[in-house]
Amino acid sequence: MTNAPEITGETDIAPPVSSTGIVAWMRERLFSSPLNIIMTVLCGLLVIATLPPFIEWALIKAVWISPTADACRAARGGACWAFIAEKHRLILFGLYPYDEQWRPLLAALVNIALIVASCMRRFWNIRLLYIWGIGLVLISWLMWGGVLGLSYVENTKWGGLPLTLILATFGVGFAFPFGIVLALGRRSNMPAIKTLCIMYIELIRGVPLISLLFMSSVMLPLFFPEGFSIDKLLRAQIAIIMFAAAYIAEVVRGGLQAIPKGQYEAADALGLSYWKKTGLIILPQALKIVIPPMVSLFIAMFKDTSLVVIIGIFDLMNATKASLTDTAWKGFAVESYIFVSIIYFVFCFSMSKYSQQLEARLATGHKR
Amino acid sequence: MASQQMIELQDVNKWYGQFHVLRNVNLSVKRGERIVICGPSGSGKSTMIRCINRLEEHQQGHIVVDGTELTNDLKNIEAIRRDVGMVFQHFNLFPHLTVLENLTLAPIWVLKKPKAEAEETAMKYLQRVRIPEQAKKYPGQLSGGQQQRVAIARSLCMQPKIMLFDEPTSALDPEMVKEVLDVMVGLAEEGGMTMLCVTHEMGFAKAVAHRVIFMDRGEIVEQNTPDQFFSNPQNERTKTFLGQILH
Numbered sequence: 001m002t003n004a005p006e007i008t009g010e011t012d013i014a015p016p017v018s019s020t021g022i023v024a025w026m027r028e029r030l031f032s033s034p035l036n037i038i039m040t041v042l043c044g045l046l047v048i049a050t051l052p053p054f055i056e057w058a059l060i061k062a063v064w065i066s067p068t069a070d071a072c073r074a075a076r077g078g079a080c081w082a083f084i085a086e087k088h089r090l091i092l093f094g095l096y097p098y099d100e101q102w103r104p105l106l107a108a109l110v111n112i113a114l115i116v117a118s119c120m121r122r123f124w125n126i127r128l129l130y131i132w133g134i135g136l137v138l139i140s141w142l143m144w145g146g147v148l149g150l151s152y153v154e155n156t157k158w159g160g161l162p163l164t165l166i167l168a169t170f171g172v173g174f175a176f177p178f179g180i181v182l183a184l185g186r187r188s189n190m191p192a193i194k195t196l197c198i199m200y201i202e203l204i205r206g207v208p209l210i211s212l213l214f215m216s217s218v219m220l221p222l223f224f225p226e227g228f229s230i231d232k233l234l235r236a237q238i239a240i241i242m243f244a245a246a247y248i249a250e251v252v253r254g255g256l257q258a259i260p261k262g263q264y265e266a267a268d269a270l271g272l273s274y275w276k277k278t279g280l281i282i283l284p285q286a287l288k289i290v291i292p293p294m295v296s297l298f299i300a301m302f303k304d305t306s307l308v309v310i311i312g313i314f315d316l317m318n319a320t321k322a323s324l325t326d327t328a329w330k331g332f333a334v335e336s337y338i339f340v341s342i343i344y345f346v347f348c349f350s351m352s353k354y355s356q357q358l359e360a361r362l363a364t365g366h367k368r
Numbered sequence: 369m370a371s372q373q374m375i376e377l378q379d380v381n382k383w384y385g386q387f388h389v390l391r392n393v394n395l396s397v398k399r400g401e402r403i404v405i406c407g408p409s410g411s412g413k414s415t416m417i418r419c420i421n422r423l424e425e426h427q428q429g430h431i432v433v434d435g436t437e438l439t440n441d442l443k444n445i446e447a448i449r450r451d452v453g454m455v456f457q458h459f460n461l462f463p464h465l466t467v468l469e470n471l472t473l474a475p476i477w478v479l480k481k482p483k484a485e486a487e488e489t490a491m492k493y494l495q496r497v498r499i500p501e502q503a504k505k506y507p508g509q510l511s512g513g514q515q516q517r518v519a520i521a522r523s524l525c526m527q528p529k530i531m532l533f534d535e536p537t538s539a540l541d542p543e544m545v546k547e548v549l550d551v552m553v554g555l556a557e558e559g560g561m562t563m564l565c566v567t568h569e570m571g572f573a574k575a576v577a578h579r580v581i582f583m584d585r586g587e588i589v590e591q592n593t594p595d596q597f598f599s600n601p602q603n604e605r606t607k608t609f610l611g612q613i614l615h
Binding site (some may be wrong): 260262263265266267268269270271272273276280281284285288362364 | 421423446447449450452453454456458460461462463464473474477478506507508522523526
């Protein structure tokens with residue numbers, strides 16, 4: 001023990017200055033090798049070349065408020081945010097009657113609340129079904145009206161962000177359970193069910209969403225008897241649900257296959273029935289594994305709803321395009337696309353962040 | 369009136385493709401009897417006990433468990449599984465649930481017990497396997513020996529009539545084997561439980577088994593009381609096997 005002080009004395013010495021702090025961090029991360037130095041310098045040049053002009057355009061020379069386009073045209077080299085100020089209600093709500101636009105706004109908020117509630121673990125039980133039921137009724141009432149003092153607005157006039165949210169939320173919301181059933185069906189021992197699920201999944205996955213949307217709007221009515229028609233928006237919604245379900249099924253199947261056989265056997269040995277085994281043991285683990293690809297899929301679906309443009313539905317993207325047709329305000333496409341990009345980004349990035357949190361919270365430190 | 373026989377295997381045969389894994393297996397186990405099954409790997413011993421709760425299907429012969437014959441009838445199978453507990457080589461705990469949830473899941477969902485009662489029973493069995501303090505942890509946070517003891521407690525929570533052990537100590541580090549065997553010996557000494565245990569722990573066999581069965585190439589080659597089995601093996605294959613594992 002006589003040597004002990006010497007040893008502790010050594011560990012008490014502070015680490016060398018050059019291995020901590022910002023200088024060390026930069027040396028290690030940015031200038032550690034010749035290649036690294038070149039990359040750092042190149043990236044630096046790129047930032048210097050692009051960022052100041054962009055800031056100048058987007059902020060310094062920008063026109064923020066102006067009742068007409070003239071001020072924007074006079075100020076050369078600046079963004080025209082006045083265009084967004086002028087057109088934001090068209091972009092956000094499409095052709096919905098101007099005086100009633102508080103309704104789609106409220107509907108969008110209800111929709112967002114629905115998404116947030118679905119994200120909270122404490123609602124991951126039967127209550128979530130009720131919440132969705134109430135949400136669906138509330139959103140339909142706000143958008144359609146016609147009862148309880150709201151005037152009727154037909155859904156050809158719906159548009160913008162609320163429509164995008166509706167298509168995406170209910171698309172994914174209904175496709176999710178449907179996709180899980182398909183995935184289970186594909187792994188079923190019963191040949192008829194298995195074949196049916198495989199056929200469905202492969203058929204839908206082999207076709208682009210655009211053609212599904214086309215079929216839903218052009219072909220499907222041909223099969224219906226005279227005088228019977230399902231609404232165009234509903235048909236598009238069903239096409240999105242069918243499409244998303246096939247992809248969700250394959251993602252879920254990936255998770256199912258990652259569950260060790262021993263988990264099935266342990267559940268069987270305890271006398272759990274197929275559905276209890278699946279619901280209590282297998283799916284909770286399988287779905288946890290597939291959070292990253294599942295969220296990617298949700299993000300992709302959210303953005304893919306913009307394809308309804310081709311059958312003439314005024315979602316956020318199409319409403320933006322419509323806003324560009326005003327001859328008095330021609331030529332501000334960049335501003336409006338930046339504006340919708342930011343909206344899309346906020347939603348997609350939130351999903352991504354949420355999924356990271358969820359993964360961390362569900363981690364139980366198991367390896368087997 | 370419940371019969372004396374708890375498990376009855378008659379001329380059971382099973383094939384994996386071309387491989388004849390069980391050949392004319394006949395075995396009858398009395399209520400409360402404790403049997404240790406040993407044999408070289410691939411001899412069909414695991415397959416045999418896995419047939420008893422139908423994790424494997426036999427293709428010929430009859431298996432009767434507590435008066436109920438195992439058939440394709442799902443209700444039958446689920447009823448038998450409620451009465452037959454199983455402990456696996458690799459524990460197979462549910463990693464997304466806490467220890468307590470692992471123990472209460474089947475009592476709540478299969479036996480329809482109220483949650484409070486199921487938790488009380490679970491804590492009782494955790495006491496018995498001597499890890500009540502781990503109730504709130506996840507399986508991934510426990511050592512192998514602790515996990516296997518939780519797995520035993522999980523089976524016991526269903527209050528089974530029969531316990532099957534499928535090489536319960538062979539995936540464990542040597543220093544953890546004893547804690548699991550101690551729990552199993554304790555369970556045996558309490559009496560009343562019909563136990564079938566596939567293991568090479570011969571000390572355990574000597575201490576608690578009523579009968580030792582030696583299997584090789586899908587057949588039951590020899591069976592006897594532990595005393596006779598170890599001191600006076602009859603069959604050449606048994607002698608060779610014992611020579612290999614007892615050194």
